[in-house]
Amino acid sequence: MNNSPSVEYFRNKGLLPFQAEFAVTFLAEKSKLYWQLVSPVGTGKTRLAGAIIAHESEVSDKKRFLLLCPASLLTQWQYVISEMLSSAKRGIKPLIIDRKTYLEIESSVPVGQNPWPPIAIILMSIDLAKRDDMVKNLATVNWDLVILDESHLLKGKRRALFDHLVKSGVMKRVLLLTATPLHKVENIVKKIIKYQDILDWEGKPLFPSFEKKLIIIDFERTNEEKAFLNEVQKLTKELATLRRYGKFQSLILLRVASSSIYALEESLRRLLVRWKIMRNKITHNIPWTNEDVAMTEQDLIAELDEVEIFEEVSNTVTIQPKKFIELYQKLEALIDRIEEMRTDSKLNSLLHYLKTSFEGKRKKYLCIWTSFRNTAEYLMSSVQDLQIPSYLLTGSLTGDEKNSGLDLFRKKGGILISTDALMEGMTLEFVDECINYDLPLNPNKFEQRWGRFLRYGRKTEFHMVILRDQLGAFMWEEKLLWKLQRTIAPK
């Protein structure tokens, strides 16, 4: 094949004009090392990078690629790159490296020798890559192309990893992908794409300006629920006084509490298992290890099925034993209370809305969007009685499973329950409504959700639906609603 890239090559790979032009420029201007592509969410950054990797691995026998992204996106990346490579007849396969697979490839080479094969597409979570030992290992070989997805998350240790790789001079080309450029990198070629710039091959805008329509459904919690929520907030406030360790847990628990009672129960139970170990250590005067603290955090982060990733908190934790035991007992009592709660007003109002919404409709496409896997599973169990075809798609699915689920939804209609991580890369221009079962902390992330639905090919009206707690229990939800109501008139 011809070594110089052409727009036609990328068009055949299914890219859009702006993507093809960027890919051609990026590959042609080899003297410029660092590149950043800033484009809104849902505009095909993964496909573009996949096509660049496919082109490069087709024109050369020996290429080593490294792709760093949040862990929840690894399978999506693997799927897209594999798809792009399918036409190329090279035996190269994108390989997801986690701690276990790394140890396996490391043990397969003699001691002291670098474990990275000369021809490889390595996909790795940025949080694994930033660990001290891994930073050193990655800097032992040259990488022909390093792609960093969600590069606005380059902060703290993740930024230190990037700086170390720059300093070591092992990255021949670097491509940073993001929707929100925040962190400066010297001598970088920056390309910013906006929704209105994105055209198809016939010159038609892919994201025409659709009117945004919002439906707000108010629900009122029972007194039992209000009292319970009050107790949860008290606990999170007390947790937040435990330096950074507690602040982090407090924030996540609040977010879970705002999502669903089931997700909260599961999170509290997981936390209790970890805290039991820590409480026993206090009782027997054994100091906590870094792992005790890290495991609690990892459990909580694992509940979130979204792209956002968190910086780990400091490992030095000083907590008064008496205070910790007190909190432990409160946590136990909260779990007992959840089990005896008779009503879930938020769920009931959702079920009522779904029932009336599907009544007498021939075919309808409705999405329910949540940030938590446990909430998604809870909703899936709960909608079953409605006798409406329902599909649950979460970040734990492989690319094939995700696509076949989506195909069924497209064919039959019904309810698609999904998480943030899975929505990555989805085009849902046929969906009639999206119910946001919980709201993200960052208002920009909510703004980006519209982009999945309001795009070229839309033939019907679209509504974003928000369930509003009349109690106004969660500050960020209130702020977001206030902002939305100022810009979009509710239906």
Add this chain to the structure above:
Amino acid sequence: MRKKNINQVPVVAGEEVLGVFSYRSLAQGIHKLHGNQSDVLSLPVEEFIEDFKFAQITDELKALLDEFDLKDAVLVGTEKRLQGIVTVVDALRYFYQVAAPYILIREIELAIRELMRTSVDGDELKECIEKALKAHYQEKKLPIPACLEEMTISDYVSILRFKGTWEKFAPAFGENSNIVYTKLKPLPDLRNDIFHFRREISVDEYDGLRDIRDWLLKRITKLEAMKRISCNE
């Protein structure tokens, strides 16, 4: 040995195994000295080794149980060709790994039965079977189960899921039927995957089973405590 967290070390000359050095063999060696040697550390290691049985990889584990009981480990291979050491903890780990999912499923199934038994008497159970299971079994032309012991996990979940009879089970399982159903829903498939050796379950699935078991056992403890309180009143 302390640093590497090991309890026995084979002692070899060239390729030949002379014996095994362990904390026990060291203690026995010191005991045999009868206080004749003040500087134990200056003695050669062969003064402190003991003989271990050699097993072959095809040996039945049962035949080695006495040896495990006596010395905590056996050597694998021959005196001229040592292949490894199997300790009691190695065997325990292996059996734990193989047996743990089955034991968890057993405990879960028994706990569900216990909670259901506490919730309904014989007649009420018949009513539940009639409402929640009968149609399904008739459609499949299979005999309808008459008691909890004849039911599958899937049957338990169907009965608990059935809205018409849920109220009877709510005090035992918790008030929110959707929460209970979400917890129990993966069980039938997981149980079948485990018992029909279809695949190895993942760490997350194992943790999930453990969480369900712990939750059910806690519900039983709670129910028993409430019964005691009401008896005392």
